[in-house]
Amino acid sequence: MSTAFLTIDLDAITANWRALDAMTAGETAAVVKADAYGLGAAKVARSLARAGARHFFVAVAEEGAALRDTLGSGPAIYVFSGHMPGDADMIGDMHLTPMINSLEQMIRHVESLPGHPFGIQLDSGMNRLGMEPGEWAALRDIALAQDPRLIMSHLACADESDHAMNPQQLATFREMTDGLDVPRSLANTGGILLDAAYHFDLARPGIGLYGGRPFAEARAVVTLDIPVIQCRDLAPGETVGYANGFTAPRETRIATVAAGYADGILRAMGPKTSLWAEDIPCPIAGRISMDLICVDITDLGHDPKSLQLLGPYQSIDTLADHADTIGYEILTSLGARYTRRYIGG
Numbered sequence: 009m010s011t012a013f014l015t016i017d018l019d020a021i022t023a024n025w026r027a028l029d030a031m032t033a034g035e036t037a038a039v040v041k042a043d044a045y046g047l048g049a050a051k052v053a054r055s056l057a058r059a060g061a062r063h064f065f066v067a068v069a070e071e072g073a074a075l076r077d078t079l080g081s082g083p084a085i086y087v088f089s090g091h092m093p094g095d096a097d098m099i100g101d102m103h104l105t106p107m108i109n110s111l112e113q114m115i116r117h118v119e120s121l122p123g124h125p126f127g128i129q130l131d132s133g134m135n136r137l138g139m140e141p142g143e144w145a146a147l148r149d150i151a152l153a154q155d156p157r158l159i160m161s162h163l164a165c166a167d168e169s170d171h172a173m174n175p176q177q178l179a180t181f182r183e184m185t186d187g188l189d190v191p192r193s194l195a196n197t198g199g200i201l202l203d204a205a206y207h208f209d210l211a212r213p214g215i216g217l218y219g220g221r222p223f224a225e226a227r228a229v230v231t232l233d234i235p236v237i238q239c240r241d242l243a244p245g246e247t248v249g250y251a252n253g254f255t256a257p258r259e260t261r262i263a264t265v266a267a268g269y270a271d272g273i274l275r276a277m278g279p280k281t282s283l284w285a286e287d288i289p290c291p292i293a294g295r296i297s298m299d300l301i302c303v304d305i306t307d308l309g310h311d312p313k314s315l316q317l318l319g320p321y322q323s324i325d326t327l328a329d330h331a332d333t334i335g336y337e338i339l340t341s342l343g344a345r346y347t348r349r350y351i352g353g
């Protein structure tokens with residue numbers, strides 16, 4: 009077998025959820041959109057439900073329907089995209105709570121599923137989803153009469169704790185919602201870490217559960233071990249890989265491992281990234297190709313059976329920095345070919 013092993017520590021995810029939950033006075037949900045950031049929504053959500061999570065957020069109704077099959081009837085499942093055309097049966101049958109984003113969605117919802125639970129998503133400045141202040145002012149009394157379960161908005165810059173956008177969005181959200189008798193939700197992971205003023209009744213962490221920035225104290229969740237297929241010696245001046253991307257400066261030993269950019273190992277991270285043999289870094293030699301990566305193991309002194317891309321010595325955020333992206337993209341890119349192993353849960 010030459011597929012790489014992706015190990016997902018469910019106990020670390022539940023520990024991260026508990027740690028974030030302990031920081032807030034209100035309740036703490038779990039955001040499990042995009043297959044729980046690539047880590048497996050069914051396994052992740054089941055573990056979190058056992059740990060006590062009662063509220064889950066997904067991006068689209070299809071994800072919510074699958075999650076309902078996993079979780080059974082107890083927990084609330086909220087859909088960020090709201091109520092889209094064609095969603096009524098799924099929302100109704102699977103008891104999903106759409107976060108209504110517009111007057112159009114509101115009409116669609118009350119006409120197709122009168123009396124069915126829903127929430128309201130407000131735009132407090134991000135200009136991505138939700139009703140703007142004017143639209144909300146016009147719709148508010150009608151919406152409130154329909155008994156919304158939750159009112160939420162989303163922070164654009166919560167990972168930058170001193171960004172002026174944060175207090176500005178907080179003030180806008182409060183202007184739009186103060187005095188209403190409906191539970192409120194504003195904070196993602198970054199929002200939880202900002203200040204209690206952002207917490208309201210329900211926090212919505214995603215990346216912090218999965219071990220990513222800005223939750224610096226998070227326990228690491230993923231380990232990725234890639235088998236070595238072959239090792240070879242190079243004389244000085246010999247080259248490795250496409251476009252002769254690496255030229256041996258000395259007698260060099262190269263290991264070729266069984267994963268590449270088709271497995272979500274972004275080509276852009278190549279020049280700065282090493283694979284690790286325990287605590288010894290072995291630099292990537294030349295370009296990352298589709299299914300293979302060549303690694304300079306000269307200084308290691310032996311031929312390893314596998315090398316590690318993610319683990320105690322290299323985090324998703326380190327790889328993100330190397331590829332000029334964010335940990336979220338590293339996680340959601342994790343390949344379908346990996347053999348997945350789950351610990352705990």
Ligand SMILES: *Cc1c(COP(=O)(O)O)cnc(C)c1O
Pocket residue numbers: 039041088161162195196197198212213214215216
């Ligand atoms: C993805 C998302 C979250 C979770 O954000 P993190 O930064 O991963 O904690 C919360 N709310 C909304 C609306 C989202 O889209």
